[in-house]
Amino acid sequence: xxxxxxxxxxEDETKAAxxxxxxxxxPCLVSHLKSLQAKVHGLDFKRGKRDVIVTxxxxxxxxxxxxxxxxxxxxxxLVESPTYSGSLAFxxxxxxxxxxxxxxxxxxxPSDLRRVLESWEVSNPKRKKPRVLYTIPTGSxxxxxxxxxxxxxxxxxxxxxxxxxxxxxxxxxxxxxxxxSSPDGPARCPSLLSIDERAGGARVLRFDSFSKLLSAGIRVxxxxxxxxLIESIELHTQASMLHASGVSQAVVSKIFDHLGGVDGFxxxxxxxTSFYRERRDALVASVERHLxxxxxxxxxxxxxxxxxxxxxxxxxxxLIMNKAVERKVLMVPGASFIPTNNDExxxxxxxxxxxxxxxVEEMDEACQRLRDLLKK
Numbered sequence: 001x002x003x004x005x006x007x008x009x010x011e012d013e014t015k016a017a018x019x020x021x022x023x024x025x026x027p028c029l030v031s032h033l034k035s036l037q038a039k040v041h042g043l044d045f046k047r048g049k050r051d052v053i054v055t056x057x058x059x060x061x062x063x064x065x066x067x068x069x070x071x072x073x074x075x076x077x078l079v080e081s082p083t084y085s086g087s088l089a090f091x092x093x094x095x096x097x098x099x100x101x102x103x104x105x106x107x108x109x110p111s112d113l114r115r116v117l118e119s120w121e122v123s124n125p126k127r128k129k130p131r132v133l134y135t136i137p138t139g140s141x142x143x144x145x146x147x148x149x150x151x152x153x154x155x156x157x158x159x160x161x162x163x164x165x166x167x168x169x170x171x172x173x174x175x176x177x178x179x180x181s182s183p184d185g186p187a188r189c190p191s192l193l194s195i196d197e198r199a200g201g202a203r204v205l206r207f208d209s210f211s212k213l214l215s216a217g218i219r220v221x222x223x224x225x226x227x228x229l230i231e232s233i234e235l236h237t238q239a240s241m242l243h244a245s246g247v248s249q250a251v252v253s254k255i256f257d258h259l260g261g262v263d264g265f266x267x268x269x270x271x272x273t274s275f276y277r278e279r280r281d282a283l284v285a286s287v288e289r290h291l292x293x294x295x296x297x298x299x300x301x302x303x304x305x306x307x308x309x310x311x312x313x314x315x316x317x318x319l320i321m322n323k324a325v326e327r328k329v330l331m332v333p334g335a336s337f338i339p340t341n342n343d344e345x346x347x348x349x350x351x352x353x354x355x356x357x358x359x360v361e362e363m364d365e366a367c368q369r370l371r372d373l374l375k376k
Contacts, residue, residue, distance in 0.1 A: 001258070005258070007251065007255055007258050008254075009250055009251075009254060013028075013250055013254070014250075016246070016250065017246040017247045017249070017250035018246060020242060020243070020246075021243055021246050021249075022243065023053070023237045023238045023242060023243045024051075024052070024053050024054065024230075024234055024243075025052070025053060025054030025222070025243065025244065025249060026054070026246065026249040026250060026253060028250075028253040029054060029249045029250075029252055029253035030052055030054065032253055032256040032261070032262065032265075033052045033054070033222050033224075034052055035261070035262045036262050036265065037052065037193075037224050039262050039266075040188075040191075040266075041190075041191050041193050041194040041197065041206075041224075042197055042198070043193070043194075043224070044197070048227060049202060049226065049227060050197075050202075050224065050226060050227060050230075051224070051225075051227045051230040051231070052222055052223070052224050052230065053222060053223050053230050053233055053234055053237070054220065054221075054222050054243070054244045054249055055207075055220075055221045055223055055233075055237075055244060056219050056220075056241065056244045056245070057209060057211060057219045057220065057221045058169065058171055058207040058209035058221030058222075058223075059086060059221070060219075060221065060244075061221055061222070061233065062087060062090070062167070062169060062207055063090050064233045064236045064237070065167055065205055065207075065223070065229075065233065066087075066090060066091065066094065066096065067094070067236070068229070068232050068233065068236065069131075069132050069165060069167075070094070070096050070132060072094055072095040072096060073095045073097075074128060075096060075097065075128060075130070075131070076096075076097040076098070076099050076124075076127055076128065077091065077096050077097070077098055077099070077130065077132055077133075077134055078099050078101055078113065078117075078130045078132065078133040078134065078164070079098055079100060079101065079133075079134045079135075079339050080100070080101055080103050080107070080108050080134075080135055080136065080140065080143075081100030081101060081102060081338060081339050082103070082142055082143055082307075082338055082339075082348075082350070083100075083134070083136065083140075083337060083339055084140075084141045084142075084337070085142075085332070085336045085337050087134065087169070088336075088337070088339060097127065097341055098339040098340070098341055099116060099130060099339075100338070100339045101113045101116060103140070103143060103145055104145065105143070105145050105298035106145055106146065106147065106148060107135075107137060107140055107143075107145035107146055107147040107151060108137075108145075108147065108151070108155060110151055110154035110155050110158060113133070113155060113158050114158050117129070117130070117158065117162045129162075130164070131163065131164055132164060132165050132167065133155075133159060133164045133165070133166050133167065134167045134169065135147075135155070135166065135167070135168060135169065135192075136169045136170065136171075136172075137152065137168060137170055137173075137191070138170055138172045138173045138175075138189070138302045138303065139172035139175055139176070139300055139301070139302030139303020139304070139305070140172075140303065140305075141172070141303065141305055141337075141352075142305050142307050142332065142334070142337045142350075142352035143305070143307045144298070144300030144301075144302070144305050144306060144307050145298075145300075145307075146176070146189070146300075146301045146302045146303075147189070148189065149189050149190060152189070152190070152191075152192055153195060155192070156195050156196070156199070156204075159203055160199075160201070160203070164203065165203050165204075165205065165229075166192055166196075166203055166204045166205070167205055167207070168191065168192045168204055168205065168207065169207045170191065170206060170207065170208060171207070171208065171209035171211065171212055171221075172212060172302050172303040172304070173188070173191065173208070173302075174188075174212075174213060174269040174272070174273060175212060175272070175273050175276050175302050175303055175304065176188050176189070176273065176301070176302040177273065177276070177277045177280065177300075177301055177302055178301055178302075180270055180273075181266035181267065181269060181270050182270065191206065192204045192206070193206040193224060193225070202225075202226040202228075203226075204225060205223060205225035205229050206224045206225055207221065207222075207223050208221060208222050208223075208224070209221040212272070212304070213268075213269055213272055214252060214255060218248045218251065218252065219244070219245065219248055220244060220245075220248050220249060220252050276303075276304055276355070276356070279304075279356070279360070279363075280299070280300060280304075280306075280355055282355070282360045282363060282364075283306055283353065283355040283363045283367075284299050284306070286363050286364040286366075286367040287306065287308070287367055289364075289367070290364075290367040290368050290370075290371045291308075291367055291370065291371050291374070293311075294310065294311055294370075294371060294374040294375075295308040295309060295310055295311060295374075296308070296309040296311065297309065304354055304355055304356040305352050305353070305355075306352070306353045306354075306355065307334075307350055307351075307352055308350065308351050308352075309349050309350050310349050310350070310351060310374065313349050313374075314347065314349055315333075315335070315349065316333045316334055316335070316348060316349055316350060316351045317333040317335050317347070317348075319333075319373060320332065320333040320351055321333060323373050324369070324370060324373060327369045327372075327373065328369075329366045329369050329370055329373075330366075331351050331352060331353050331354075331366075331370075332351065332352045333348065334348030334349065334350030334351055334352065335347055335348045336352075337350075337352065353366075
């Protein structure tokens with residue numbers, strides 16, 4: 001640990017970590033996760049309507065959920081536009097038809113979601129009406145947009161009216177620069193899962209990750225949702241990889257113990273959030289200093305991404321993938337995040353920058369180099 005202390009597994013814990021274990025996850029870790037979800041999202045697991053399963057990173061849980069709920073070449077998935085390129089990389093080869101829903105700096109636009117669904121039979125007479133919605137509600141990758149409580153309530157109401165299952169992919173939930181775990185600080189925006197709990201529903205399947213809070217390489221995430229859906233993911237896990245890494249799970253569980261349980265973990269999370277807030281501020285300052293005449297952007301309220309529109313650039317792909325790479329500036333062109341089907345054209349004037357790993361000095365230098373490219 002950074003403070004010089006160690007996290008040590010005793011002999012029995014090590015034996016358990018190195019052996020086969022339950023597909024739901026090591027009991028010690030599952031216990032911590034249920035306590036976390038109960039405290040943060042107000043879940044009551046004693047009722048038996050919801051459960052938790054540990055996954056090999058949240059991406060593993062998402063892939064299993066897509067396979068569970070969507071039939072290739074038949075079903076349509078509702079997604080934000082733009083949306084996470086990692087999910088698109090799975091959905092394309094899986095032959096899932098995609099229907100984009102408009103977004104702005106505040107995330108998915110509920111009125112456009114309603115428009116898409118209410119006009120579906122007229123606009124898409126040969127396709128089944130969508131029954132699954134995929135959203136990244138906090139610090140969205142790539143746009144950085146975060147849904148307000150009002151928008152979440154409206155999206156949930158649309159889901160009720162049109163009988164949708166909501167896949168809530170929320171790895172940046174705790175990286176909310178305007179929220180806090182402290183009782184004295186501003187509360188984080190309630191999740192779609194918590195709205196579902198209060199409504200007595202069973203239509204939200206949520207995905208969380210430790211990649212942004214502990215370690216990306218440790219590959220531990222978890223899914224929370226209706227017991228029947230979690231059971232199906234468990235059966236898929238049994239037939240594919242048995243369970244997530246026992247060693248990784250044991251380390252995460254022991255870190256919870258080391259931090260003093262859920263309350264200590266949430267204190268740690270606030271420290272992580274402060275770190276990323278400072279980096280967000282540094283990148284925004286560099287963009288304003290060097291790129292203000294060349295780009296349009298909104299400062300993200302959560303997450304680790306800045307989504308910029310390049311003025312006068314119709315398609316950012318060549319500039320970012322070739323010219324910027326030659327100058328050792330690594331960003332991602334906006335086209336990588338646009339949901340399309342088959343041979344539909346895919347161009348975008350946007351670019352995604354990340355403030356997760358580069359130093360403050362490197363980010364400032366990158367903005368200067370991008371400025372020079374845009375000047376040319």
